[in-house]
Amino acid sequence: MKKKYTVIDTPVHNIDGIAKVTGRAKYTFDVTLPNMLHGKILRSPHPHAKILNIDTSKAEALNGVKAVVTGKDTLGVKQGIWRRYKELCDEEILARSKVRYIGEPVAAVAAVDEDTAEEALDLIEVEYELLQGVFEPLEAIKEGAPQLHEHAERNINVTRHIEWGDVEKGFKKADYVREDWFRCSSQAHVCMETHGAVASFIPEGKLTVWTSTQSHYYIQVLLAGVLDLKENDIRVISRYTGGGFGSKFELDSAQFCSSLLSMKLCKPVKIILTREEEFMATKRRTPMFYYVRAGVKKDGTFLAKEARVFTEGGAYTAMGATALYLTGFFQTFPYVWPSYRYDGYRVYTNTAPTSAMRGFGAPQATFTAETQIDLIADELGIDPIEIRRKNGMYPGYEVPGQAYIQSCGLSQCLDKIEDWVKSRGKLPPNRGIGIAAYGFMSGGIFNWFDTPYAFSSALVQVNIDGKVDLYIGSQDMGQGSNTTMAMICAEELGVHVEDIRLHMGDTDKCPVDLGAWGSRETLMQGNAVKRAAAEAKRQIMEFAVAKMAPNIVYDLDIKDRWVHLIARPERGLSYYDVVKEAIRGKDGQPIIARGHYTPHRKGMISPAYSFGVQAVEAEVEPETGKITLKHCATAHDCGQVINPLGVKGQLEGAIAMAAGYGFTEDLPMDEGKILNPNLVDYKLLRATEMPETEVVEVETYEPEGPFGAKEAGEGLTNPTAGALSNAVYHATGVSIKDLPITPEKVLEALREKNEKKEK
């Protein structure tokens, strides 16, 4: 079969790969400037306390210390990404009068080296008046609980309501109704590169910040807001980012404190957070208490669903309000529920703030929904695939008032996973296969500031030798979007990936894109890149018209560096020659083209949705409750695949992360203190725990995406916890509704089950 494309749909190695593996790639940690100072941040040891006084004199007197800043040195701006919703901007970063979680910054020091800075922290005397703390959302929401913020009675931070259809009627019609309570645990992002920044302010009033971020644009804008500088007097550089997973698109303490200190000293200041700080104070996945009630017909048809969620907000809003909305929205995914009612409450607690993390509320929704669906199917004697097939979303379905689904490969995914499950044959004892179906957004339609809609832009410059400069605003944090953008540009323009020189990660050079969150880059930045490349191509083809005499310019195309007549591809000219002539004819001016994208009028959430089904085969040891992952097969509908290697990489990373969420990772606390803020006690999966993984191919086309592409990023983290819990259920007959599914919980449930049997 002749391939439709010359660049995309072919495995391409990450274009940053060689720089990374040879150590040439400069991360924030590697940035060193002349006269650079080192900063450290003093953090609150108390979960809830008033700051009565901070005495920095001893620290300032220490030899080698250059400056100390506290909340008093700030503008006192309560900041946050919610610039269109002022009341949600509630975090000062350097607390002025009150601390609300252990790890909250109260002062920062710049000194000649790290050791001196750290020594100085010990010399800062903070006088606290301890306040009673509250640590659980279900406690914090009670009348009379200690209140964190003056404006938030009963500590209610945000509420969300979603409703469609007649829920009561739906339940009345139902033959079977079940309700379950679930607890979804927290999770740390554990980026390989911790948060960090090098800030350099010069007397002329310009600030440059090198930092590890998912959005240099957001950091630029947010910094401007707290430093009283114009946005473009701040330059944010983030060429390489060592992982983000949702933890790096808010303004963080390293960025803010290094900037403050640098502005005070007119010298560069570097702050790199330690792993412990990273665990304590860089946000985390939102724990959720979930109540789900579902009503279905005897034949498995879904009728009505009701969900209520209390999320542990931690001390501040962060991005948590979005997680609260998305979890409610994705609770119904990827199914048609004729009626649905959701009420979500985000509750402030004296714990580290919870925020965005890969999946953004959807993994919790998928875990609870998919676990419950298997319990329903079992009760009604329906096959798990069958019940999903019966109720699945389909192309053209409209989620009432919320979203319009264009492409949807769910039924294809179910068919393929059904085949895979059959191919596993009869399983040995204590083994089970669990499946979970899911979907996710390809970028959020919403934006949090400046405009209500998300947007993205790109710039293409074709030089006289045919080489292409591509300027993008998106951020590659390891997910491979740089490679994806270079591929989209090369495909559209008709050149090779090697012809593209990429410019990214620098607010001084790059057109604006909102950054890497909500799985938006492939679709949104991809569309902008594709449009810019198409416009550049059109300009190039204009010059070929004279020589090739087509009827109109659109009878021409460029592929594989060959400008040709579409109808007679052998008739053509070298792309290099055409470009050279064209630019010579323009007195050497390069060919420049812009492209942009905004998902205006595309519903409330996203212009396009990925779909998928994952099957996890697990073994449970009955004596210990220990779970071993054996296999994992995933059929993921991401529309047209741009880079098959990229999808595979995203899938494997997602499984490691999501399986960790499912059965080993957690952030246990005692009165707000995280008990495992290190990589010995925090249980990340390793290669030895990874199951065999398989990508099961499906073919779909998304009209809204570049070349038909959709997301393959966060969506892949949604199914695993649910599939795992279902696998455990099918292996043992016990269903664990409390994440993570530890051996201890499994063993306890097995014991209870056996006791019941004996009775």
Added chain:
Amino acid sequence: MIRDFNYLRASTVKEALDLLEQHKDDYKIICGGQSLLILMRQGLVAPEYLIDIKNIKGLNTINFDRKNGLRIGATTTHRAVEKSPLIKKHYSVLLDMEENLASIQTRNWGTVGGNLAHGDPAGDPGPVFIALNAAVKMANKERERTLPLEEFFIDYFETALEEGELLLEVQMPIPPPKTATVYEKFNIIKNELGIVSVAASITLDENGLSCKDARVVLGAAAPTPKRAKKAEQMLVGQTLDEKLLDKVSEKASQEADPIADIHATEAYRRSMVKALAGKMVKKAWEQAKTSA
């Protein structure tokens, strides 16, 4: 942050003992640094002097002979134990243990002496060596002494090593005929410290029918590696059957004295001792039957 310290390096045992004596009040011995550096980074240990023994001649050794059995010098790395043909041939349980102990990077640096001296009840070598009836040789400037390893562990992270004393080697006798020793730890992530572990050593009579001697040693199930002596006694003189195994497991779990922490509750640790003890005794028993 690691506090500043003075770094001293010894190249002979004598030199090391002199340095220990000289800085008696405020030193720490460092060998591979795998355990110590974590504590120093967390600020839990901040010695004035760090005395490095890694390069001492003659302590990085593995010797075996038919008369004295196995001797492992204190500075021998885990990786060297794992790679030793002698150990593979005569003490394969140690190879099994090492292959599941930490990562290769940690095994390349961490040493047998450092592991024991650290006194972590979750360490793997402790229970296995005790099952193999090991003794440790220690010295200070004045004298040398040898102690059964069982008596070496005193409490959480506390051993019999005194100020000024250096651990020199671990000694294991030749196991009696018809003996087998096995070990397993229970963990969620492979090669991490165990939630609990059990080593078992079974010696059968010459006919390979009844148990002549038994050692059942629990790891991470008490403040120190701990022999489940009552469980051991239940085995002596008996022949193998499932009922006996159940009773022995139950007894071992009663003898455990585990803590609760974020990785497991006390009750779960006891259940895991129970699950592992019977399994290990059975496995050792079956291997003993076929051993010389």
